[in-house]
Amino acid sequence: MQNTFIFIAIGLIFFAILGLLFYIHRINDRVANMNKTLEHQYNLIVKMQSILKNKYATNAVAENAEMIYQDLLQNLIPIMAAIDIMPRNTSEHPLWRALGGIMDEYAKNPFALEKLRRSIKLDSEVARSIDNYMRRADNFLHHLTTTEPDGLLSTTFTDGLLGQSLTFFAQAKQLATQDNL
Numbered sequence: 588m589q590n591t592f593i594f595i596a597i598g599l600i601f602f603a604i605l606g607l608l609f610y611i612h613r614i615n616d617r618v619a620n621m622n623k624t625l626e627h628q629y630n631l632i633v634k635m636q637s638i639l640k641n642k643y644a645t646n647a648v649a650e651n652a653e654m655i656y657q658d659l660l661q662n663l664i665p666i667m668a669a670i671d672i673m674p675r676n677t678s679e680h681p682l683w684r685a686l687g688g689i690m691d692e693y694a695k696n697p698f699a700l701e702k703l704r705r706s707i708k709l710d711s712e713v714a715r716s717i718d719n720y721m722r723r724a725d726n727f728l729h730h731l732t733t734t735e736p737d738g739l740l741s742t743t744f745t746d747g748l749l750g751q752s753l754t755f756f757a758q759a760k761q762l763a764t765q766d767n768l
Contacts, residue, residue, distance in 0.1 A: 659720060659724060660681055662716045662723070663682070663686070663689070663716070664685075664716075665712050665716045666689075666717060666720070666756075669706040669713045670703050671702075672688050672689055675687040683748055686748040686751075689755070690748060690751050690752065700755070700762070703756070703759040704762040704763045705763075707759055707760055707763035708763040718760075720752075721753060721756055721757065724749055725753070727749075728749065
């Protein structure tokens with residue numbers, strides 16, 4: 588009888604230990620799942636923080652876009668006057684109308700490049716405006732490229748009128764400086 592109680596007691600202790608081990612195993616699984624979940628959430632928070640920083644930088648550019656556009660436009664006005672080009676007659680922003688007018692004229696009449704080359708060579712105000720415009724437009728594009736995560740906006744500007752105008756002005760400036768050599 589005493590042996591029976593010992594076997595029953597050992598059996599109960601054995602099942603209690605097995606139950607305790609099973610319970611500890613389930614707790615370890617839950618802790619491991621919680622660790623995975625927390626690690627995943629932490630990675631998401633870091634990613635969101637990075638995106639928000641980039642969006643903040645992009646939003647800062649967007650908020651200041653009007654000042655940037657006006658600055659670029661102020662440099663275009665003497666250039667357009669010197670080569671006698673009118674802006675497009677559209678409802679776009681004045682900067683894009685001005686750039687569109689310049690690029691449209693160049694597409695219709697390649698002699699516009701020669702007119703601009705002469706203006707750069709003969710008029711220091713035009714040369715200064717070209718330099719200012721190119722420097723500020725390059726800085727704007729560089730800022731967009733460095734702050735934008737996917738590059739869509741900067742590519743749009745680079746491939747659009749802003750990039751085309753930079754190429755056009757760079758060609759005219761290069762031709763004007765080659766004549767001075």
